[in-house]
Amino acid sequence: MIHVVGAGVAGLVAALVLARAGREVTLHEATPGAGGRARALPDGTDNGTHALIGANRVALGFLDEIGARAGWIEPEPDGLPVLDLEDGSARLVALSPLGWWRADRRPAGVSAGAVAAMMRMAIPVPDRTIGDAMAAHPAFLRGFVDPLTIAALNTPAHEASSRRMGQVLRRLGAPGATRLFVARRGLGPDLVEPALDAIGKAGGRYVSDHRLRRLDQSGGRATALHFHEDSIPLGAQDRVVLALPPWEATRLLTHVDAPHSHAPIVNLHFARTGPGPVRFIGLLGALCQWILVRPEGVSVTVSAGDAEAGEDADTLAARAWTEILRAAMAFRLPGEWPMATPACRVVKERRATPRQRPGAIPRPKRLHLENLALAGDWTWPHLPATIEAAACSGRAAARTVA
Ligand SMILES: Cc1cc2nc3c(=O)[nH]c(=O)nc-3n(C[C@H](O)[C@H](O)[C@H](O)COP(=O)(O)OP(=O)(O)OC[C@H]3O[C@@H](n4cnc5c(N)ncnc54)[C@H](O)[C@@H]3O)c2cc1C
Known part of the structure; x- marks a missing residue:
């Protein structure tokens, strides 16, 4: 038997790989629902907007394997709409520098020197902050590199590691690598439910509300798993994949090299329905970084939002709605956009990702x-903590124990 503990993306990927390889698998999840930091809340809302890019080949491959790829659509194939609230300028920005040959797809502040400074971060030179690496190009830093940094590293450029950013930049050169995808309906129907369904069909077993409380080990092996109401002794053939966030892995095991500092992401979900299509808009000089407009509702993301994580929900909602109205006007989004702030659900993920500062990874x-492998976004040193890193780690852990 192989026990996969933690049903976030890493655990779902590991369980599927193992079940499809014909192994006997049980996936244990502490909470009532799977998905972890990429989950649907009980009312069906996502905890937060999750975007994938074409470079996320393992994550997109996983969506293919579970039959969910078609649910991830490209809302802005012609370029990302970006509104700068400081000067009111609205433009379409190509996410790939290859698209900047068109003057009407360039980000603010772009120049040959600025692009060269950004690309230098792709070379693994001594680590420093992205703010330092791009200091000579403040307009491009503000208009392109900082939003990209926050999106990829959930850490502002003046704090974030240039080496970590290099890991992202090196993957953006392939054709289609910068295409941006979002779940059309949400993380429940477009990720978590098809993943659990595929694991079940492959013969895997899923148990929710089953938190691993303690783990016994002896002679370099895990010997028993203790959950709240039951304990499972591990036989010679049994294996474990611990697909847990770093704070849980370090609680259960000793001598784990794990990140200790985490950054929040705040998401606001407004009950505003409209005609569609799905749109994805970036804001500069604003509280909100991204606005996702779906027919069923409007969501905004405030990444690395240390201050916002402590702010009162009504104040945040009113501030965000004012910004959304400006974006709706700038890009002529169809449908009704009421002046009064609609009902809003605020989700504060206080430990959304590790803080990606310069320093040892x-x-x-x-x-x-001997019989226990680690998985989780933070265990994949080749990428910042993202769905792609989680998927890569889950696959690697499955192969290791299999
Ligand atoms: C709001 C938000 C927005 C994000 N946006 C993006 C994005 O746009 N693109 C992107 O690529 N990434 C994004 N991320 C990051 C992405 O969600 C994570 O990198 C990824 O989901 C991590 O998956 P994981 O399986 O490694 O860990 P987790 O998702 O943390 O999964 C761990 C699982 O283990 C369970 N668990 C914990 N303790 C125990 C225990 N003792 N016993 C049993 N189970 C346990 C947890 O409940 C959880 O289900 C975002 C994250 C957040 C929070």
Whole structure:
């Protein structure tokens, strides 16, 4: 038997790989629902907007494997609409520098020197902050690099690691790598439910509300798993994949090289329905970084929102709605856009991702004990903590224990 503990993306990927390889698998999840930091809330709302790009080949491959790829649509194939609230300028921006040959797809402040400074971060030179690396190009830093940094690293450019950014930039050159995708209906129907369905069809077993409380080990092996109401002794053939966030892995195991500082993401979900289509808009000089407009509702993302994580929900909603109205006007979004702030649900994920500052990247051993492998976005040192990193780690952990 292989026990996969934690049903976030890493655990879902590991469980599917193992079940499809014919192994006997049980996936244990602490909470009532799977998905972890990429989950649907009980009312069907996503905890937060999740975007994938074409470079996320393992994550997109996983969506293919579970039959959910068609649910991830490209809302802005002609370029990302970006509104700068400071000067009111609205433009379409190509996410790939290759698209900047068109003057009407260039970000603010772009120049040959600015692009060269950004591309230098792709070379693994000594690590420093992205703010320092781009200091000579403040307009391009503000108009393109900082939003990209916050989106990819959930850490503002003046704090974030240029080496971490280099990991992202090196993957953006391939054809289609910068195409941006979002879940058409949401993370429940477009990710978590098809993943659980595929695991079940492959013979895997899923148990929710089953939190691993303690783990016994002896002689370099895990020997028993203790959940709230039951304990499972591990036989010689049994294996474990711990697909947990870093704070849980370090609670259960000793000597794990894990990140200790985390950054929040605040999401606001407004009950505003409209005709569609799905739109994805970036804001500069604003509280909100991204606005996702779906027929069923409007969501905004405030990444690395340390201050906002402590702010009162009504104040945040009123501030965000004012910005959304300006974006709706700038890009002539169809449908009704009431002046009064609609009902809003605020979701504060206080430990959304590790803070990606310059310094050593944690490199936990994949096979932590003879029969126990680690998975999770933070265990994949080649990328910042994202769905892609989680998917890569889940696949690697499954192969290791199999
Ligand atoms: C609001 C928000 C927006 C984001 N946006 C993006 C984005 O646009 N693109 C992107 O690529 N990434 C994004 N991310 C990051 C992405 O969600 C994570 O990198 C990814 O989901 C991590 O998956 P994981 O499986 O490694 O960990 P987790 O999702 O943390 O999964 C761990 C699972 O283990 C369970 N668990 C914990 N303790 C126990 C225990 N003791 N016993 C059993 N189970 C346990 C948890 O409940 C959870 O289900 C975002 C994250 C947040 C929070």
